[in-house]
Amino acid sequence: MKVGVLSLQGDVREHARSLSDCGVLASLVRRPSELDAVDALVIPGGESTTISKLARIFNIFDPIQERIKAGMPVYGSCAGMILLANQVEDAIVGQESFGGLDVTVRRNAFGRQVDSFETDLTFQGITNPPIRAVFIRAPWVEKVGEGVEILAEVNGHPVAVRSDHLFATSFHPELTGDNRIHKFFIEEVCEPALKSASARNVVK
Numbered sequence: 001m002k003v004g005v006l007s008l009q010g011d012v013r014e015h016a017r018s019l020s021d022c023g024v025l026a027s028l029v030r031r032p033s034e035l036d037a038v039d040a041l042v043i044p045g046g047e048s049t050t051i052s053k054l055a056r057i058f059n060i061f062d063p064i065q066e067r068i069k070a071g072m073p074v075y076g077s078c079a080g081m082i083l084l085a086n087q088v089e090d091a092i093v094g095q096e097s098f099g100g101l102d103v104t105v106r107r108n109a110f111g112r113q114v115d116s117f118e119t120d121l122t123f124q125g126i127t128n129p130p131i132r133a134v135f136i137r138a139p140w141v142e143k144v145g146e147g148v149e150i151l152a153e154v155n156g157h158p159v160a161v162r163s164d165h166l167f168a169t170s171f172h173p174e175l176t177g178d179n180r181i182h183k184f185f186i187e188e189v190c191e192p193a194l195k196s197a198s199a200r201n202v203v204k
């Protein structure tokens with residue numbers, strides 16, 4: 001399995017390393033041809049407004065949106081969660097998201113940079129020890145649509161969600177050296193999605 005990391009801005013190297021440590025081929029994706037070469041994509045944390053503007057400049061915005069619609073597994077962390085959300089609260093004027101995930105996300109919901117924090121999370125399916133989660137000017141999920149599963153919450157606000165081939169966290173697992181969130185993405189999101197896609201191709 002080849003997993004790309006959208007490398008326009010943000011925590012690109014850290015995600016690539018976490019993916020490699022999980023034993024998958026990680027590559028950097030900035031151009032449409034590089035997107036064509038991967039089975040799945042990670043959209044890192046950084047600044048969602050910058051990433052979406054650069055995605056337009058690099059002509060990769062529409063190709064990513066099309067791949068999401070076609071079922072490509074995607075994991076969005078922090079800014080990446082915002083970029084996967086169908087609706088964004090506190091967006092800047094004209095801010096665009098790729099969308100696909102039927103949630104409303106509030107940008108900077110936990111406050112400003114100085115309100116960044118770490119906490120231990122109860123994450124559905126990953127226990128013992130709990131996930132140490134780093135939140136940096138993080139969003140939270142305000143509303144979930146049908147079929148969106150909530151995997152973790154902080155003070156009643158969802159901070160990890162999954163819907164079919166799309167997975168998002170408000171926090172940054174690439175910063176802690178604990179690869180269980182990336183492993184979850186590979187094993188629980190990518191592998192089933194890619195297996196059913198190849199089964200569909202065989203039937204065709």
Ligand code: GLN
Binds near residue numbers: 046048078080139
């Ligand atoms: N607040 C940032 C945004 O709106 C996200 C911060 C992050 O990814 N750490 O994109």
